[in-house]
Amino acid sequence: MSEENTICVGEQTESIPTASQENTEGHDGEHSEIQQQAEEGSNKQLSADTYYKYEDIHSRPYITPDSEIPENLLFLSHSFGYDSRRRGNLQLLDDTTLIFIAGNLLVLLDISTKEQRYLRSCSGGGIGSITTHPSKTYFVVAEKGIQPNIIVYEYPSLQPFSVLRGGTERAYSFVDFNRDGILLASVGSAPDYMLTLWNWRKEEVMLSCKAVSQEVYRVSFSPYNPGQLTSSGSGHIKFWKMASTFTGLKLQGLMGHFGKTAATDVEGYVELPDGKVVSGTDWGNLLLWDGNAIKVEICRKGGRNCHAGMVQPFALEDGQLMTIGADGAVRGWDFESIDSADSNSDGSRFELEPMNEMVVGHNVCLSSLVKRSLPESCIWFAQDSNGAIWKLDLSFTYTTPDPECLFTFHAGPIQAMDASRKSHLMATAALDRSVRVFDFLAKKELTTTRFNQGGTALGWAPPVVNQSGSLLVTGFEDGVVRLLELYDPQRLHMVSGRSPKGDAMLRLNQAFKPHNAPVTAVAYERNGEILATGSSDSTVFFFTIGEKYNPIGFVRVPGPVQALEWSPHSHSENRLLILCQSGHVVEVQSPDPEAERPCNTFQLPDLSSRSFRFRSIKSRIKREAEIARRQAAKEKKKKEREERLKQSKNPDIEPEEEEEEEEEELPSIYIPESPSPLYCGFYSQPGQFWLSMGGYDSGFLYHCKFSEKQDQDPDQRQDEPFDFLPVHSTDNDPIRSVTFSSNRQLLLCGMHSGSIRVFPLQPADHSLTSMQAYWALSVHDNKYGPLRHIRCSHDDLFVLTVGDDGNIFSFSLLPPEELQKGLQRSRARVPSPRVGLENEALAQDIEDPAAYSIETAKQKLEKDRVRREAELKIVAKQKKLAELQKQFKQLLTVNQSLPEQVRLKPVELQLDQRFREQAERVKAQRVREVRKQMAWEEERSSIALRKLQDWFKDSLEANVVTVVAIRSDHRVSTYRLPALARPSTGLRHHRPGLPDEDEAAAPERRKSRAEPAKDSSVLEEEEVLRPPPARPAGIKLADRQVERLRKAAEKAEQARAKIEKRRKEWAQLYAEKPDENCEDPQDVQAIREAKENIGDLKLKSAKDFTVPKHLRVNAERKRAQLIGLEENMREKQTEMNRRIVTLRDSKVRLVSQLCAQAQQVQKVQQRLAAIHHRPPPTLPTILPEETPEKRLQYSHATLERYRHLREQRLKNMEQEEQEGAMSLLEQLEKEMEGEDGKEEEEEERGEEGTPGLSPSYLTREEKEKEEAKLSKLEKELRMEEEIRLLREQDSLLEQMESWVCQFDAELLLLRHQKLRLDWQLKMADLHQMTLYQELLLLKEFERREDKLQENLSARIKEEKSIMSKLEEYNEQLGLRRGDIAKLQEREKALIAAFHASLGEENKFEDFLTKVFKKKVKRVKKKEQKEGGEEEENSDDDSDDDDEWDDDDDYDSTEEGGAALDNNVCPPGCEPELFENTVQLRERRLDLEELLAEERKSAEALKKECDTLVKKEKLVKSSRKAAEDDLELVNREKQQKMNELDVVVPIRLHQIEFIANGSVPCDLSPALVLDMKELNRLRERIRQLQAEKSHQRDLYIQARQQHVRLIHDRKDMVTQIQVLEKVCNEQMRMKFGRPVDLEALQTLSGNRTMEELKQEKLVREGRRGAPGSDFPTRKKELEQKLNSRQKKMGKQFQDYRRRADQEEIRRLQGLVKIQAQQAEALRREIGLLSRKGVHVLPPSQAPKPLLAPMPTHTCHTHTRRQGPRRPSKPLKAHNSASKQGAN
DSSP: OOHHHHHHHHHHHHHSTTGGGSOOTTSSSHHHHHHHHHHHHHTOOOOGGGSOOHHHHSOOOEEOTTOOOOTTSSEEEEEOOOOTTSTTOOEEEETTEEEEEETTEEEEEETTTOOEEEEEOSSSSOEEEEEEOTTSSEEEEEEBSSSOOEEEEETTTTEEEEEEOOSOSSBEEEEEEOTTSSEEEEEEOTTTOEEEEEETTTTEEEEEEEOOSSOEEEEEEOSSOTTEEEEEETTEEEEEEEEEETTEEEEEEEEOBOTTSOOOOOOOEEEOTTSOEEEOOSSSOEEEEETTEEEEEEEOGGGOOSSSSOEEEEEEETTEEEEEETTSEEEEEEHHHHHTOOOOSSSSEEEOOOSEEEEOOTTOOEEEEEEOOSTTOOEEEEEETTTEEEEEEOOOSTTOOOOEEEEEOOOSOEEEEEEOSSSSEEEEEETTSEEEEEETTTTEEEEEEEOSSOEEEEEEOOTTTOTTSOEEEEEETTSOEEEEEEEOHHHHHHHHOOOOOSSOEEEEEEEEOOOSSOEEEEEEOTTSSEEEEEETTSEEEEEEOSSSOEEEEEEEOSSOEEEEEEOOTTSSSOEEEEEETTSEEEEEEOOOTTSOOOSSOOBOTTOOEEEEEBOOOHHHHHHHHHHHHHHHHHHHHHHHHHHHHHHSSOTTSOOOOOOOOOOOOOOOOOOOSSOOOEEEEEEEETTEEEEEEOGGGTTEEEEEEOOSOOOSOGGGOOBOOSEEEEOTTOSSSOEEEEEEOTTSOEEEEEETTSEEEEEEOOTTOTTOTTOOOOEEEEOSOTTTOOEEEEEEOTTSSEEEEEETTSOEEEEESSOHHHHHHHTSSOOOOOOOOOTTGGGSOOOOOOOOTTOOOHHHHHHHHHHHHHHHHHHHHHHHHHHHHHHHHHHHHHHHHHHHHSOTTTSOOHHHHOOOHHHHHHHHHHHHHHHHHHHHHTHHHHHHHHHHHHHHIIIIIITBSSOOOEEEOSSSSOEEEOOOOBOOOOOOSOSSSOOOOOOHHHHHHHHHHHHHHHHHHHHHHHHHHHHHHSOOOOOOOOSOOOHHHHHHHHHHHHHHHHHHHHHHHHHHHHHHHHHHSOOTTOOOHHHHHHHHHHHHHHOOOSOTTSTTOOOOGGGOOOHHHHHHHHHHHHHHHHHHHHHHHHHHHHHHHHHHHHHHHHHHHHHHHHHHHHTSOGGGOOOOOOOOOOOGGGOGGGGGOOOHHHHHHHHHHHHHHHHTHHHHHHHOOOOHHHHHHHHHHHHHHHHHHHHHHHHHOOOOOOGGGSOHHHHHHHHHHSOHHHHHHHHHHHHHHHHHHHHHHHHHHHHHHHHHHHHHHHHHHHHHHHHHHHHHHHHHHHHHHHHHHHHHHHHHHHHHHHHHHHHHHHHHHHHHHHHHHHHHHHHHHHHHHHHHHHHHHHHHHHHHHHOSSOTTHHHHHHHHHOOOOOOBOOOOOOHHHHHHHHHHHHHHHHHHHHHHHHHTBOTTSOBOOTTSOOTTSOHHHHHHHHHHHHHHHHHHHHHHHHHHHHHHHHHHHHHHHHHHHHHHHHHHHHHHHHHHHHHHHHHHHHTSOOOOOOOGGGOOOOBTTBOOSOOTTOOOOOHHHHHHHHHHHHHHHHHHHHHHHHHHHHHHHHHHHHHHHHHHHHHHHHHHHHHHHHHHHHHSSOOOHHHHHTOOOOHHHHHHHHHHHHHHHHHHSOTTTHHHHHHHHHHHHHHHHHHHTTTTHHHHHHHHHHHHHHHHHHHHHHHHHHHHHHHHHHHHHHHTOOOOOTTTSOOOOOOOOTTSOBOOOOOOOSOOOOOHHHHHHHHHHHHHHO
16 A cells, blocks of 8 residues: 555544544444444445555565665575464464464465465564454454554455554454454553454554453454453453443453462353353363353363363354363363353362363364364364364264374474585474474475484584485484484385385484483584584583494583584684583584593593683673763864864854763673573684673674683683674674574574574675674564574575574575576485395384483493492302301311310300400491481471470460369369460561651761860960970079069969869859740740640540640550550469469368378277267369369370270271271270279278277177276276367368368359459450551551651751751851951951051151061962973963062052162161061961951851751751641541440440430440549649649749849849949059959969079179179169069069060060071072072072961062063963952
8 A cells, every 4th residue: 555545544543533432322232333333444445556565564674774785685485384382373264275473474374285375574573463354355463563563464365454553562462353353352462461442444443451461362252242352361361341431432341250269371261142151271171150250160070170281162063162172182062051050069060071072182282273164164273282283073973084184393492403415405303302304495394203302403414424415413302312314215115115105214323322411512523533412411422423423432511512613624623612501612622532531431531621701791892882982972072162163253262161061970890690691603713713692791792712821710710702793783682593604705693583684794704894784584483483593505595594483494595486497407305225224223212211321321330340349259258258167167066076175165266356346336236227217207206296295285375274162163264375475576677766866966976076176276275375495594593582483373373273263153153044045944844744744635536636746656556555465464364374273282282181181080980989970071082174284194104005005996997997986095094094093092992991890880789798897987088088089070070171161262262353354354355456456557557657757757857967067067157257356366466566566767667568568479389299280380380470579579669769679678677677577477478368268168158057047948848748747647547546446345324425314326426434534634624723823823923023133133233333343443543454353363473584584684794894793783783673673562563574475475586587587598598509590698688488377388489580571461360369369
C-alpha cells in the first residue's frame, strides 16, 4: 500500500473509537453493538491498490551507511527446523498448507510437495503468535519488538490486508478470532499483558485492558456466548465479559479461584454451551469451572489421572470433549457426564472413564491441534513438542487409520553443527538424542540416527583424515565420543545385493568415553594425526588417529571447555588453543604420540602450556572514550569561540569568558565480581588471539596474547587484552559464534539475538583493522534463539546457521536463479561405502551413562591389580601360618610323649604376651565398631525421648497438681503454665526520636570552638602580663631599700588577697542574681505538672481531642504494656501454683502424720476393751492427680516389664488386632498400680506386726475368771490404766479430727482465693485482648508514624543544628567585634604615642607625619610554588614596587623645597626619632591589616548569620508542618482506638444512665467511669476552688512586694550615684584625677627600677666628681630623696612607677630597634654585594623597613636604582592593590 493509503488508514483509526462509545443504549446486548460496528467495516470492498505492499513493510537487512555492501548479500535457501516447543506454533490455511513460525520467518509448508514459502517479520524483532481466520481467507501474524504490530495477510495472495498498531509494548503472546471472524483478540506479554479487542478490518481498537500481571498463554472468544472471553496462563484462568457501563462498553474480568485445589498453569481449556469451562492441569486431571470457582475435578476410576502429565482440552465435538496430553494420547470424554458432573461425598472429584482413546506414540508430547476445514472431516494436524507434525484421524471408528507422522525435526536447542569439506552436506546434533544429516543443496534430510543420550558436539573429519568425507565425530552429554561413518546404502546394495531404504545411513565405527561430563568441543589437528576433545569437566583428551582411535592422554584446564582450535599451517608450532567458559584461555603443545606415559593414569603433566585469564577492561575503555569526548567537546567550543572572535566587529574587546559547565564525574573503573562468559575466539598470530566475551564485557572483540610470565597459578592470573575492537550495537548482543570464508575475506558472526552479521575483510588482515562495515539480518528468534553455530560450505556458496530455538537455516551467496544454473549438474554426493563394510561387525556401543571413562577405567584397573597382589600376599601368609600351626601341634604331641622330667611345662609353651595384648586390642576395636554401628539407633532413641519430653513435659513449666479435700469433694488445681520462652533482647529497634545526642553535642561543639579564642586571649594576656626578664645582678641595694621593698610587697599582697576575696563575693552575688526574664523554678514545675496532668479536657472520642505527649502510645509502648500484663498474670498464677503445691506438700505430710496417729490409736485400742473402742477416721490417700510427677518416674524393673509386655504384644499382634487390646502404657500403669497397692498393704501389715493375745480377744468367761483372780488393788490399777488409755484415745482422735478440719479449711480458703484470682485473670484476659487489638492497630500506623517522626526528628535536628551554628556565629561575631574594638583602641594609642614622640614645635612634624601615614605595599608570603613561577613573579613585583615608590616620591615633595626621600632620614632630624616613626608606621600597618581581616571575617559571619536566620524560618515552618502531620496521625490513631470494643462487666445498680425511669436499649451515648475516679474528680473540683482563691491572695501579695522592691532599687541606685560622685571628688583632690584604687592598693616596690636608679646615680657620680666625694654626694642625694618622699607622700608613687616603667620600655625598644637596624644593614650589604652594586657607606644607605609584628610576615623591598618608567595600566593596578590593602 502506498504512503497515502497508509495515512488514510491511520486517520480512520483515530476517528472511529469515539463513535464506538456513543448510542450504547437501545441494543439488545453488549456484543450486538460491537457486532454491528464490526459488520459495517466488513462491508468495504477492497481493490488491488488498497492492500499494503509486502515489499514496503517487511524487515530488511541492516547495512552500515556509506558502505558498498549489497542489500542482497545472502539469500534464504531453506529452513530445516521447526520450533516445536513454542505454544500454538501450527495453523492450517487450507487442506494442504500448514504455517508455523521459524525465528523471524513465517513458513508456509505444502504437505504434499513439501515445498516452503516464507514471509519475513515486519519489525525484525521476531514473531509472537499466529492464527487463521475461520474462513481461511486471512491469517494473522502478531509480532515481537518495540511497539510491535499485528499484520493481517490475505490468502492465497499473501498481501498484507491490515496493520494493527499499539496493542502492546514488547510482544504478542496469543491472537484469536471470534467465531464469526469479525473481531480479533490479542494479548501481550511482559511488561503490560494488555488484552485488546480489534475491529481488524478498520484497524481500530474496540476494547482494551490489562489482563493480569502474569504470563498469559491463551485468550479466546466463547463460540456459544459472543460477549464472553476466557484467558489462561501461568497459575491462573480468567473469565471476561463485555459489559455496558455509563461510559460505554468495558471488559470486566473475573479471576478464577482454585480454592482447595492446588494452583496450576492452564495451557488449554474449552468453553461449554452453558457458560462452564473445562481446563487442564499440570498433573493430568480436568477442572470444571462454574462461574469463577471449581465445581469439580474430573479424574479416571480409582483416582487415576486423565492423562500422564500436562493435559489440554481442545475441542467439543459429537457429544464428546477431546483432550490431549503430554503422554501422547488423545481421549474423548462424555460431554453430558462432564456438564452434569458433581462431586461425591468423599471429596471434590468426579470419576469418569474416556469414551474413545488414541495413543499417538510413546515418545510423543502433543501440545496443539488444528482441524481440516472440510465439512464432516475428522482429520486433525497435531504439533508434537518432541519435534514432529502428525496427521490424526479422530473419527474413532473401526476403519480409522493409524496416526501418520508427516515431518520430524530436532526438538529444542541444537547443540552442534558442521558442514562437510567435500560436499553440500550438513550434520547436526541436539539434546533430543538424534544426529541428523541434511543435503542443503537438495533441501532435504538424508538420515537420522538416535542414541541413548543427547548430542552436544559434532565435527566433520577433514580430508586429510578421511578423503571421502564420510567420518563424523560426535560428542554426547554422558561424555561418550562416537565415530560415525556416513555412506550411501544404495551403492551398498550394488555390492551385496541387499535393498536398503534411504539416501544415506550412519554407521557406528567406534565409541569411547574420555570424559565424565558433556563433550563440548572436538577438533582435528592440522596434519590429521591427533583428535582433541574438550568437556565441561575441565579436561581435554588427545587421541591418535588411525583405524582405531587410541588415547594419548589428557590435560586439565581451569574451567569448562567452550571451544578448541588448532594453530593453522601458517604458525611454526603445532599448538592447541583451549577456550574455557570461565574466561581462561590455555595453549598447549601438541603431544607426542610416541612419548612414554605413566602407567597408572592418562594425565599429561609434562605437556608445556601457556595460560591467559581475561580481566575486564570495558569500564576503562568507556572512561577513556568519555575523556576523549569531553576533550573534543572542549576543543570544539574553543574553536567556536575563536571563530566568533574573528567575526566580531571589535576585535580589541576580549569577549567574556563563558562559565564552564560543571563536568559530570567520570565513569568509575568497574570489574565484575563473577567473570564474564567466554563465547568464542580464534587465532590471529602465533601467541595472539581474539576473544568475544558475554555479560558485562560484551560489545568488543578483545585482542589478547599470552604473557611471558607463566609462573603464576592460572586461577589467580589477571591478564588484560593489549588491544580491542568495538563492535557496533553489541553491548547487549554479544557475538556467540564466528567463522571465516575459505579466503578469509568474509567474517561471519552469529549473534546472541539470533541475527547474522557479515563483515568484509581485507586479505591477510589478522588484526581486523578492516572490520568496520557490516551486513546484518535477524534470522532466529530474538529472545531465546542465540545463534550457536554458523558455518560456510566447502565452496563458500552457502552459509548455514543453527540456534537455540531449534531452527536450521541455509543461505546462499548467489541469487536462486544463478545458483540453480551454476549447480544444475552438480548435487550433494553421499560417500560410497568402504569395501568390505558389509562384512564388518558393528562396533560395540557404550549405552550405560554410568560407564567408566577411559581415565576412570585405567585407574580402576590399576587398583584391581594392586588389590589382586595384596590378596595373593594374604593367601601366602595364611598358608604359611597354617604350616606353622601344623608344626606347633606336632611339637605339642612330641612334648606329651616325652617323660615328665624333660617335658616342657605349659607356661613355657605359651606364646608371647604381646599376642594376648593384640587380641585385647582387637576385641576393643570390635566393641567400638559395634557401638559405632549402633550409634545411629542410640541417637535416634535419645532424640525421640528428648522430643517426647520437650512436647509433653518441658513444654509446661510444671504438671497440673490437683489437691482434694479430705472430708468433702472440694478441690483446687494449679494453672497449666507453658514454659517461659527465652526473653527477647529488646522489644524492637529504637524508634526515631528527638536528637538528644545532638543537643548534648551542640554545646560541646560551641565550647570546643570557643576554646581556641579563649586560649589565644589567654596567651595574649599572659604575653602582656609576663614579667620582663630579670636583669643581671650588677648593683646591690641597701638594706633599708630592700626592707622597704619587702614591706611594700607584703602590703600589696594583702591588698590583692582582700580585693580577690571581695571580687569572688561579688561574682557569687551576681551569679545568684536572677535574670530579668527569669521565672520561679517552683512556678515552672507547677505549670509543667498542670499541663501534663490536666491535659485536654475534651473526651477522647471528640474529633478535636489532642493526646498529650506523655500519654501518646506507640507499638513499642503497647507491646511493653502487653508484656507487662502477661508477666503480671504469670506472676499471679505462679504464686497461686506455689501455694497450691505447698498445700499439696502439707497434705502429704498430714497423711503420713495421720497414719502414724492411726497406728498409735490402734496400739491404744489393743489395750482397751472392745466396748471402749471408738471408730478411727478414714485415713486419706494421695491421689495420682495430686502427684503427677511420679508418672514419669521409672526404674529398671519398669523398663524390663515394658520390654516383656512389648515382646508379648508382638507375638500376639494378629489376635490383638482382631479383638482390640489396650495400649502397652495403660497395661503397664495398671500392673504398676496393683504392685504399689500390694506393697503398701504389706508395709502396713509389717508395721502393725502380729499382736499378741490381748484381753479384748478373751472370752467373757475367761475374763470373769481372770477378774476373780485379781485383787482389789490390781482392779483399781487396771481401772486407772483404762481411764488413761481412754483419755489418750480421745486426744489422738480429736487431734486427727482437728488436723483434717484445719486442712479442709485451708483448702477451702485457697479455693475461694483462686476463684477470685480466676475472675481477675479473666478480666486480665479481656484487657489483654484489648491491648492486643490496640497493638495490631498501632502496628498499622507504626510505619506512617515512624516515617513522620523521623521526618520531624530530622527537622528538629536541623533546626537545633542551625540554632547552634547561629549561636556559634553570633558568639564569634561578638568576639570579632571585640577584637575590632581592641584593635581600634591600640591604633588610637599608637597615634597618641607617635604624637607624644614628636614633642612640641618639632620642625619635622609634617615630614614625620607623612612618613608615619605613608601607605606601603606589603606583600604576604605565598605558599611555595614551582621555581619558574616564582622567578616570573619576581620581576612583576619589582616593577610594581618601582611604581609604588615613584608615587611615594612624588607625594613626598614639599612646597617650595626639594623633594625628600621618605625612606631616608633628612638632615637635622634625629635618627632615633625617624627610626621610631618608621617602626610605629610598621605597627600601624600591621594593625590596619589585622583590622581589615577582622572586619572581613565579621562581615562574612554577618552574612552567614543572615543566611542561617532565613534557613531557620524555613526549617521552623517545615517542622510545624511535620508536627501537624504527626498530630493528624495521632488523632486518626486515637479515633481508631476509640472504635475498639472494650468489655466492662457491670451490675444493674451501677447503670445510672436512665431515660424516662428505665434503662435505654442503646447505651452507646453512655460513659463508663470508675466510681473512685468520679469521687476523685468531685473532690478535685472543691480542691481547685480553694486553690484558686489561695493563688489569688498570693498574686496580690507578690504584686505588692514587686512594687516595693522597685522603689527600693531606685533608692539604692540614687545612693550609689551619690557615693560614686563623692569618691571621684576625693580622688581628684588627692591624686589630681580618678585612679584605679585596686591597682593603687596592689602596688609593690619595683626592684628593677631601684637598681636602675642606683646604677644611674653611680654613673653620674663617676662623671661629675672624683671618687673621694662620691660617698658624700651619695649620702646627700639619699637624704634629699628621703626628704622629698616624706614631703610628697604617696600621691606621686603611682606616677613615678609609671615613669620608670615607660623609661625601661623605651630603653628596651631602643636596643631592639638598633639590633633590627644592624641586621637590616647586614642583609642589604649582602644582597647588594651579590648583585654587583656599589655598596654605600652606612650613613648614606637607605633605611630598611622594620620587620612587622610576628603574626604577619612581609617582604622588605628596596628601591630599584634606575630611571622611572611610569605606566598607566600599572598605576591602575597599583591603585587597585592599594585599595585591596586598605
